[in-house]
Each structure stands twice: as C-alpha cells, then as structure tokens.
Amino acid sequence: MVAKRIIPCLDVKDGQVVKGINFEGLREVGDAVDMGVKYSRDGADELVYLDISATQEGRRTFAALVERIAQGIDIPFTVGGGIGSIEDAARLLDAGADKISVNSAAIADPTLISRIASKYGSQFVVVAIDAKCIEGRWTCTTHGGKRLTDVELFSWAREAQERGAGEILFTSMDHDGTCAGYADDVYARLTDELTIPVIASGGAGSVEDIRRVLTEGRADAALAASIFHYGQIPIPQLKQALRAAGINVRI
Amino acid sequence: MIAIIDYDAGNIRSVGNALQRLGAEYELTADPARILAADKVILPGVGNAAEAMASLEARGLCGLVKTLRRPVLGICVGMQLMCRDSEEGPTQCLGIFDAHVRRFTEAPDAKVPHMGWNAIGNLDSKLFKGLDGGSFVYFVHSYFPGLCPDTIATCRHGEQLFSAALKYENFYGTQFHPEKSGSVGAAILQNFLAL
Numbered sequence: 001m002v003a004k005r006i007i008p009c010l011d012v013k014d015g016q017v018v019k020g021i022n023f024e025g026l027r028e029v030g031d032a033v034d035m036g037v038k039y040s041r042d043g044a045d046e047l048v049y050l051d052i053s054a055t056q057e058g059r060r061t062f063a064a065l066v067e068r069i070a071q072g073i074d075i076p077f078t079v080g081g082g083i084g085s086i087e088d089a090a091r092l093l094d095a096g097a098d099k100i101s102v103n104s105a106a107i108a109d110p111t112l113i114s115r116i117a118s119k120y121g122s123q124f125v126v127v128a129i130d131a132k133c134i135e136g137r138w139t140c141t142t143h144g145g146k147r148l149t150d151v152e153l154f155s156w157a158r159e160a161q162e163r164g165a166g167e168i169l170f171t172s173m174d175h176d177g178t179c180a181g182y183a184d185d186v187y188a189r190l191t192d193e194l195t196i197p198v199i200a201s202g203g204a205g206s207v208e209d210i211r212r213v214l215t216e217g218r219a220d221a222a223l224a225a226s227i228f229h230y231g232q233i234p235i236p237q238l239k240q241a242l243r244a245a246g247i248n249v250r251i
Numbered sequence: 252m253i254a255i256i257d258y259d260a261g262n263i264r265s266v267g268n269a270l271q272r273l274g275a276e277y278e279l280t281a282d283p284a285r286i287l288a289a290d291k292v293i294l295p296g297v298g299n300a301a302e303a304m305a306s307l308e309a310r311g312l313c314g315l316v317k318t319l320r321r322p323v324l325g326i327c328v329g330m331q332l333m334c335r336d337s338e339e340g341p342t343q344c345l346g347i348f349d350a351h352v353r354r355f356t357e358a359p360d361a362k363v364p365h366m367g368w369n370a371i372g373n374l375d376s377k378l379f380k381g382l383d384g385g386s387f388v389y390f391v392h393s394y395f396p397g398l399c400p401d402t403i404a405t406c407r408h409g410e411q412l413f414s415a416a417l418k419y420e421n422f423y424g425t426q427f428h429p430e431k432s433g434s435v436g437a438a439i440l441q442n443f444l445a446l
Contacts (some may be wrong), residue, residue, distance in 0.1 A: 075431060
C-alpha cells in the first residue's frame with residue numbers, strides 16, 4: 001500500500017520562504033533550502049516549492065534555487081508558480097525538479113498539460129487548481145485566487161486527468177488560511193471522480209484536520225504551510241498520531 | 252570513480268546529486284572506455300522502456316553493459332532494461348535478470364502509476380545491510396518486474412506483489428528511486444558503493 005503523504009508547502013519570494021494569509025500579507029519565515037532539508041529530515045514525504053515572485057529577476061533567482069534544492073534534499077519535490085510554457089517546465093526539470101505544477105496557464109491553454117505530459121510523462125505534471133464555492137458551484141480562480149473564471153472544478157479536474165495530469169493539487173480558497181479544516185467533502189468527491197492521486201491543500205489547523213482529510217476526505221496527500229513553518233505541529237508527532245489513528249504513513 | 256551512464260533517458264541529475272551528498276566521485280558518460288574503467292556503474296532511467304532501450308542501443312552500449320564485471324546498479328527504467336523484456340513498447344531488454352516487465356492493472360486501491368512511498372520486504376542482499384523489512388522507499392512507475400529467482404526485495408501495490416529489487420551476480424537493480432528515498436535510500440546507495 002502506498003503511504004499517505006505529508007507535504008509541507010513553501011512559498012518562495014526572492015529565495016526566501018514567505019507565508020501569507022488568504023494569499024495576501026506576506027511574512028518571511030526562512031531560507032528555502034535550509035527549511036527543505038529540515039523538513040525532509042523530520043519525515044516530510046515530499047515538498048512543494050511555489051515561486052510567488054512577480055518579476056523576471058525573481059524567476060531567475062528561483063531557477064537557481066531549484067538547483068540548490070535538488071542538491072540538498074533527498075526526497076521528491078514539486079515546483080510551481082508562473083509556469084506558462086513547455087520551455088519553463090524543461091528549465092525546471094533540468095534544474096532538478098521531480099515534478100512541476102501548472103495552474104493559471106493550464107486553464108488559459110489546457111493543451112499545456114498534454115504537451116508537457118507527452119514529452120516528460122504524467123508523473124512530472126501536477127495540475128494545481130484554486131477554487132471557491134460560489135452559490136453552490138465550485139468555481140476555479142487563477143492568478144493566486146485574484147481572478148474568477150467560469151470553469152467548474154470537477155469538470156476541469158477530469159479534463160486535466162484526461163490530458164495527462166499525474167496528480168491534482170486542489171486548494172479551496174474558502175478554507176485556505178483559516179486553519180479550520182480542509183474541504184473534506186470536495187476531496188472525497190474528487191477522489192471518486194478521478195483515478196489519479198489528489199492532494200488536499202488549504203485549511204490545516206490541527207492533526208485532526210489532517211486525519212479527517214486523509215480518511216473521510218480520502219485524499220492521497222495533505223499539504224500545509226503555516227502549521228509546519230511556525231512549528232505548531234512537528235511532522236514526527238503528526239505522523240505518530242496519524243499512524244496511531246490507523247493511517248498508513250511512512251515513519 | 253562511479254560512471255553514471257548518460258543516454259538521454261530522463262532526469263539523471265538527481266542520481267549524481269545523491270552520490271555527491273554521499274561524498275562519492277562520479278561522472279556522467281556514454282563513453283565505453285570510461286564505463287569499462289569505472290569502479291561501479293549506475294544505469295538510471297525514467298520514461299518509456301522501449302525508447303530508453305533504443306537510446307541505449309543507439310549509443311552502442313547494450314552489449315557493453317552485459318559484459319561489465321564490476322558492480323552495476325540499474326534504477327527504475329534502468330533496472331527494467333536489465334530484465335528479459337518489457338510490455339512497454341513492447342521491447343526486448345538486456346536479459347540479465349530473468350524477469351518479465353508488465354503493466355499494473357488499475358484498481359481503487361492501486362492507482363497507476365504506482366507513485367509514492369511504499370514498504371519493501373523479504374530483503375535478501377548486502378544492498379539492504381542495516382535496513383529492516385517494512386522500510387519505505389520512493390516509487391514512480393506503471394510497469395513492474397514480476398517475482399523471479401533474482402528477486403532480492405518485494406513490494407505490494409494493491410493485490411500485486413512484485414520485485415522491488417533484483418540481483419544477478421554483479422548486477423543489481425531497484426525499481427524504486429534510492430536517490431529520492433531519504434535516509435533509507437542513502438543507506439542503499441552507500442551499501443552499493445561499499446560492494
């Protein structure tokens with residue numbers, strides 16, 4: 001049985017890990033490589049690094065950083081943020097990324113998913129989706145939640161899978177930053193409708209939140225940021241608690 | 252000196268990074284003379300087995316790999332190329348391990364690709380010195396080698412039990428990625444370096 005995964009997410013701006021609340025109000029929390037090394041030693045199963053730099057300069061800094069991350073850590077890591085072309089993906093693969101995540105650019109041009117997947121394999125392509133519930137309809141957003149689209153979450157997730165996505169990373173914008181639990185029912189439905197793994201993101205505030213999304217929510221992996229960055233929930237204790245609750249995790 | 256065979260079969264940089272973390276010297280090469288001169292050889296590989304096999308053949312390295320007498324480690328698709336044949340393509344492979352490579356059948360408890368951390372058992376080789384059955388390693392694959400007399404570690408994905416590692420004489424192979432498997436993977440690579 002494949003173990004359920006615990007994934008710290010690191011938002012990176014100019015080489016530093018930052019954390020915002022509801023995608024606004026950033027605060028620096030540490031060096032990207034040092035934090036990755038620490039998390040991998042603590043038992044994180046995978047890492048996600050998101051480049052939130054908005055400038056060309058920031059993008060170049062990030063590619064150089066990915067090389068240092070690949071040299072320093074010995075677990076798989078995904079990089080994302082601003083990937084808009086197959087060339088962007090190739091550059092990050094060459095720098096040593098195990099997977100890339102595409103978000104806004106894939107909604108603008110869904111063939112981006114198929115083009116990257118057919119060249120580098122589905123295992124390399126994570127499709128990240130940010131959505132919020134509007135009058136009962138889960139609606140996708142782009143540009144870090146700033147722009148609303150008319151794309152519906154479940155149909156988009158199915159299309160992404162058909163186009164060759166290897167995993168879906170869904171963030172509920174309604175839950176992100178609240179520390180009040182994940183959108184469990186949405187993950188359960190995504191897992192029912194898809195055959196590829198689903199990563200839950202947005203809302204982790206406690207061990208119980210993570211336990212619930214991995215059991216009732218049936219997610220394959222739980223991603224979180226602040227609860228790890230600020231040391232609220234140390235990963236070794238989290239994994240012990242999940243194992244005690246009967247969940248198959250790597251210790 | 253460790254030779255990592257460079258034959259355009261996906262991201263081979265992470266294997267080099269892992270060796271560097273262990274303080275081992277390595278070079279990426281497709282030069283037969285350099286491969287023959289190396290103390291140990293690693294055959295990495297991700298992606299499609301038939302394409303990887305064609306790529307190895309195009310560099311005239313198929314015959315060479317089979318004749319190596321120093322320790323050789325195939326990783327993921329690199330290991331599959333050392334098996335008898337693969338359904339992916341399909342393609343004939345090098346025939347070092349007496350195993351047939353086939354595709355997983357999808358099931359609710361066995362998503363394909365088999366991706367993530369899974370436990371290995373029935374460990375039976377110096378490659379696993381110091382490790383216990385139940386250790387977790389990182390897999391990313393849709394095709395797997397079946398069980399055979401060369402099996403030195405097993406893993407279960409859904410109902411399917413398969414070879415997580417193989418050995419025949421000086422040839423070793425892991426279906427998982429030791430270079431991405433944290434401290435367990437580092438121990439396996441260290442054991443390989445110590446052979």
